[in-house]
Amino acid sequence: MRQLLNGNEAAAHAARLARVEVLASYPITPAAPVMEKITQFIAEGSLKCNFVRVESDHSALAAALGATMAGARSFLITNSQGLAYMSEVLYHVSGLRQPVVMAVVNRALAAPHSRFPEHGDVVAQEACGWVQLFCENNQEVLDSLLQAFRLGEDERVRLPVMVNYEGYIQSHTRETVDLPEQEAVANFLPLVRRPVLDVNNPLAVNTVTGPELYIDYKYQQDAALQRAGEVLQEVSTAYAGLTGRDWGGPVTGYRLEDAAIVLVAMGSLVSTARIAVDALRAVGEKAGLLKVRLFRPFPAAAVRESLRAAEAVVALDKNIVYGAGGALARELRAGLYGLATMPVYSYILGLGGRDVGVEDLTSIYRQVREQLGAGTTPAPYQWYGL
Amino acid sequence: MELINSLADVPETELFTGGHGGCRGCGAALAVRQAMKALGPRTIITIPASCMATIGGSGLSTAWEIPFYHSLFECAPAVASGIRAALDIQGIKDVNVVSWAGDAGTADIGFQSLTGAAERQENIIHVCYDNETYMNTGGQAGSITPYLAVTPDTPGGKPTPRKDMLAIMAAHHPAYLATASVAYPLDLIQKFQKAGEIQGFRYIHILAPCFKGWGIREDQTVQLARLAVECGLWQLYEEIDGRRRVTVIPERRIPVREYLRLQGRFKTMDEAAIAALQAEVDRRFQEVQS
Ligand code: SF4
Numbered sequence: 192m193r194q195l196l197n198g199n200e201a202a203a204h205a206a207r208l209a210r211v212e213v214l215a216s217y218p219i220t221p222a223a224p225v226m227e228k229i230t231q232f233i234a235e236g237s238l239k240c241n242f243v244r245v246e247s248d249h250s251a252l253a254a255a256l257g258a259t260m261a262g263a264r265s266f267l268i269t270n271s272q273g274l275a276y277m278s279e280v281l282y283h284v285s286g287l288r289q290p291v292v293m294a295v296v297n298r299a300l301a302a303p304h305s306r307f308p309e310h311g312d313v314v315a316q317e318a319c320g321w322v323q324l325f326c327e328n329n330q331e332v333l334d335s336l337l338q339a340f341r342l343g344e345d346e347r348v349r350l351p352v353m354v355n356y357e358g359y360i361q362s363h364t365r366e367t368v369d370l371p372e373q374e375a376v377a378n379f380l381p382l383v384r385r386p387v388l389d390v391n392n393p394l395a396v397n398t399v400t401g402p403e404l405y406i407d408y409k410y411q412q413d414a415a416l417q418r419a420g421e422v423l424q425e426v427s428t429a430y431a432g433l434t435g436r437d438w439g440g441p442v443t444g445y446r447l448e449d450a451a452i453v454l455v456a457m458g459s460l461v462s463t464a465r466i467a468v469d470a471l472r473a474v475g476e477k478a479g480l481l482k483v484r485l486f487r488p489f490p491a492a493a494v495r496e497s498l499r500a501a502e503a504v505v506a507l508d509k510n511i512v513y514g515a516g517g518a519l520a521r522e523l524r525a526g527l528y529g530l531a532t533m534p535v536y537s538y539i540l541g542l543g544g545r546d547v548g549v550e551d552l553t554s555i556y557r558q559v560r561e562q563l564g565a566g567t568t569p570a571p572y573q574w575y576g577l
Numbered sequence: 578m579e580l581i582n583s584l585a586d587v588p589e590t591e592l593f594t595g596g597h598g599g600c601r602g603c604g605a606a607l608a609v610r611q612a613m614k615a616l617g618p619r620t621i622i623t624i625p626a627s628c629m630a631t632i633g634g635s636g637l638s639t640a641w642e643i644p645f646y647h648s649l650f651e652c653a654p655a656v657a658s659g660i661r662a663a664l665d666i667q668g669i670k671d672v673n674v675v676s677w678a679g680d681a682g683t684a685d686i687g688f689q690s691l692t693g694a695a696e697r698q699e700n701i702i703h704v705c706y707d708n709e710t711y712m713n714t715g716g717q718a719g720s721i722t723p724y725l726a727v728t729p730d731t732p733g734g735k736p737t738p739r740k741d742m743l744a745i746m747a748a749h750h751p752a753y754l755a756t757a758s759v760a761y762p763l764d765l766i767q768k769f770q771k772a773g774e775i776q777g778f779r780y781i782h783i784l785a786p787c788f789k790g791w792g793i794r795e796d797q798t799v800q801l802a803r804l805a806v807e808c809g810l811w812q813l814y815e816e817i818d819g820r821r822r823v824t825v826i827p828e829r830r831i832p833v834r835e836y837l838r839l840q841g842r843f844k845t846m847d848e849a850a851i852a853a854l855q856a857e858v859d860r861r862f863q864e865v866q867s
Contacts, residue, residue, distance in 0.1 A: 569739050
């Protein structure tokens with residue numbers, strides 16, 4: 192069924208279709224409407240779910256964790272300050288291998304205070320051990336959330352998943368979204384209970400762990416996160432069998448075959464970049480695009496494979512790791528290390544909601560082509576559009 | 578419900594077993610052991626950072642016979658809320674969900690999630706085992722550490738009075754609220770029995786001395802817990818629907834001086850301060866009488 196939905200509504204419908212059983216969230220702009228929509232579903236009886244009306248984001252994730260450990264499918268929404276406030280709980284959820292799914296409606300972190308989008312909030316949580324997926328449009332928000340439950344709950348993975356989309360650009364903008372049938376989703380996503388806190392099988396969870404065991408747990412956790420990258424491909428294929436929509440695995444290339452200069456982006460910029468690539472191709476430029484869907488685990492091998500034939504790579508980062516540059520650029524450089532001839536140009540742009548349009552990206556492309564032609568070494572990173 | 582009326586009738590099964598990592602004479606371990614007699618095996622417990630969180634399990638061994646989760650410091654009541662929500666959706670009705678925190682996890686760093694859960698009238702039991710100091714990190718002062726108690730970070734005695742956590746919790750209108758002491762096990766067990774029967778948010782605050790923090794001998798834990806009641810600084814009562822009932826009227830009353838002078842932590846407290854405290858206790862006692 193096709194409906195005109197904004198990103199927040201798409202996320203709420205995904206939660207309904209996934210038959211989430213516990214919702215624990217604290218209102219934050221611009222994510223709060225997801226919570227309102229789900230509580231509406233609960234009130235009208237289209238979703239059987241317990242809403243825990245917590246007093247903070249920290250407690251929201253704590254409650255979702257408790258619920259998942261007690262055997263329920265749990266969901267929540269946050270972004271920005273709320274995500275930062277959850278930080279220590281994020282580590283508990285991943286360290287305990289609990290498949291909580293969370294929609295993150297990306298928004299800049301203060302100070303200065305901003306209500307507008309960028310990826311800085313989630314990049315700040317890059318080390319927390321969650322699978323991190325980015326969505327390009329509202330259909331992908333819905334589809335990725337459904338895939339996130341299956342991915343996180345997969346026996347080989349058992350990890351929490353964040354599904355990222357941008358505040359306002361996606362959360363408050365309507366697009367046509369195709370909603371799969373409930374029954375089809377139920378087949379794709381059966382409810383399997385694996386309670387950790389179970390009176391019939393009592394376990395002590397998170398006991399004090401000494402050096403003789405801690406690092407081994409961490410190794411297993413990291414191995415599971417790496418496996419998530421492989422399982423995502425499977426999950427995407429299975430989902431495509433259900434809906435005909437295949438979002439690919441960790442990365443997707445666009446017009447890469449003979450591309451000389453490849454733009455690399457995550458989130459809403461991908462759509463803009465796709466149009467920019469078409470525009471550049473129309474005037475004879477050998478432009479290409481690599482969409483990074485999976486930020487954690489970072490799919491270095493897939494990136495390397497996709498970019499093998501390119502002459503240069505342009506990382507478009509809607510985030511800044513202060514003093515270090517863009518997170519995507521850093522990952523690309525690390526992933527491409529050894530492909531000696533492949534310069535990585537790094538642009539910081541669109542922070543705090545600063546508009547980035549097709550012309551901006553074509554102009555960046557031209558700047559890069561000139562620098563490439565002149566043989567100058569790329570700067571560690573540069574700011575665009577100040 | 579039939580209340581356990583004598584210690585002889587207390588079930589022998591231990592749900593918090595021997596071999597835990599607490600100090601000898603730990604008041605907190607006593608409190609848990611007694612409470613578990615009433616709560617029974619169909620209980621899920623979450624305990625935030627504290628002595629109790631660490632002494633019940635280490636590495637691959639545990640003293641718990643029930644599901645136990647060592648949660649983050651701020652959020653045991655929120656975790657418990659989530660557990661309850663999950664059990665409800667699965668139709669599991671006969672399980673006690675307990676968040677069990679020390680004084681920091683209750684009154685300080687954990688206060689936000691506690692007040693949230695209490696306001697929502699979550700169907701959980703929150704327990705504060707109160708040793709009046711942060712023993713897990715060596716005994717620093719917190720907001721319910723008593724006035725003038727010496728701790729490593731209040732070497733001259735804590736300069737401000739203890740905040741009235743019981744009044745704060747009573748202001749949340751819990752379904753059940755009670756104080757308890759490890760020196761009165763029957764009273765404690767009966768309160769947990771009642772709490773287990775009642776639906777809604779329940780709060781139990783236990784005075785659980787810590788010999789290290791209090792500057793007493795490890796065999797004096799129970800004695801001091803009793804003297805606290807006998808001198809009137811710790812009253813044993815319960816509140817249902819806001820109506821208070823004193824559950825233990827001590828057979829003798831002693832001056833607070835007797836209780837305070839046994840403890841190293843009140844060594845800097847002068848006679849004038851003791852007299853002032855005595856006057857306050859007497860005034861409170863008068864109120865209860867009238
Ligand atoms: S330090 Fe005190 S509270 Fe902690 S285990 Fe020892 S006696 Fe118990």
